[in-house]
Amino acid sequence: MEPVLSNPTSDRVKKVRALHRRSSRERAGQFLAEGPQSVREVLRFAPGTVDAVYYVRGERSAELVELAAQRGVTTRECTPEVLAQMCEAQHPQPVVAVVRPVSVSLDEALAGDGYVVVLTNVRDPGNAGTVIRGADAAGARCVLISDSSVDIENPKVVRSTVGSLWHLPIHTGSSIEEIFAACRDAGLLLLAADGVGEQLLPDTDLTRPHAWVMGNEAWGLEPEVRDACDEVVRVPIYGHAESLNLAMAATVCMYASAAATQTTD
Template sequence: MSPVSLTERSARVVAAAKLLRLAGRRRAGRFLVEGANLVEAALRHRLAVEVFATDAAMSRFADLLAGAEVHLITDKAAKSLSDTVTPVGLYAVCDRPSASLVDVLADRPQLVLVAVATSEPGNAGTLIRIADAMGADAVILTDDSVDPFNGKCLRASAGSVFSVPVLEAPDSRTLIAELRSAGLAVRATTLDAETSLDAVDLTRPTAWLFGSEAHGLASDVAALADERVRVPMWGGAESLNVAAAAAICLYESARTLRRG
């Protein structure tokens, strides 16, 4: 347990609670995670700045917290740090990962997922998790997408936000030009594309563009891609949700790239 005064500990809790809001996260350059999975990942990747836990959480997660400096907090303080219905009483304040688009592109990426105008945090977090699972080099959110470091997105990522670079770009048009200049084929997933995924040359490094769950990829953004691609379907479903489409496309790309 961290040897700080009650007043200082209370001030730290208040500062951490401000990270539940977008403005607070951007001002501090930090974010707040909750729960064993995310706190463990934060500690493992050395991005946890402060850890908070209730008495019950200290006992329950003793192995996870072994060697970590922990601020003991009350159940009332724990509720102020949580955006879930049933807080587990374990939190960490984390520095935002320092990767930039320049860094990612300088490393000659082979596979990148671009989430365009993705407003639903659960979908954004799931896309991050899929990208991590498929060995993607980065996830880039653009065109007013959700903040990837809000609580729901972090939970949906299941810790993958710490494992794969997650970046934000203000404008898809500029981003696509930069991706293309770095040698990536930019491919857009659309329902009406003439080219089937089966016919695409996936030996080239690829940046996949995925639109929002509700509206798909905007036609003007899709038109900027080098190629528009549809996932072939043989059953009765009219479409796939964005996570399913992303999983299929990234799996096929990753499998082909790994074969060399």
């Protein structure tokens, strides 16, 4: 049995800590999954991507250490001080996993059935992660994230997906033009979700194969991106709210698609 990691300034701890920086993640080809829920889901759904699990002994980590052993994943016990140094959160979780990227090719992502979610120029980690979580919950085929958007391996994105990052295909790194071309080749209608749309969500036929296109949190979709879509759809506001934020609007649209799909099945 290896000794407990107890030195917060060791090279191993520094390498794990460095994965909070995008440049280090890209160089190492690794990122972090922090907390019991994220670690549990990556061990359940993508154990082959897990390089190591670090944990503090206790009830919340015991189950995960056993699951890691069943999946043949290396584990290492740490002191609370070491794990706190590895993690970015103000109140560190008792377990963190070092994992490899999850992105698949466009063809792989679009190979399934159901509607698709496209994110472009989405910069807020919490919003991106919440949309991925919503897409998982509402049964999307996949999520396609353009190269102008936030890095989905950012620890804040990973935490906000609460494990959904490993539940459905996700593609990153392509331009919005490449994504649109692939969606059209797959026979998908491009529906721009934007507050300037004259077409209302309840009036939109979502039984057709389609992809929702979601834009930046502050300014929405760029005009040229919006114009490249087949329809521009607006979520109606029935009260006095000025607007819905990206994650809220995306969730409403995705559940409308899910309901339409369920109705036609």
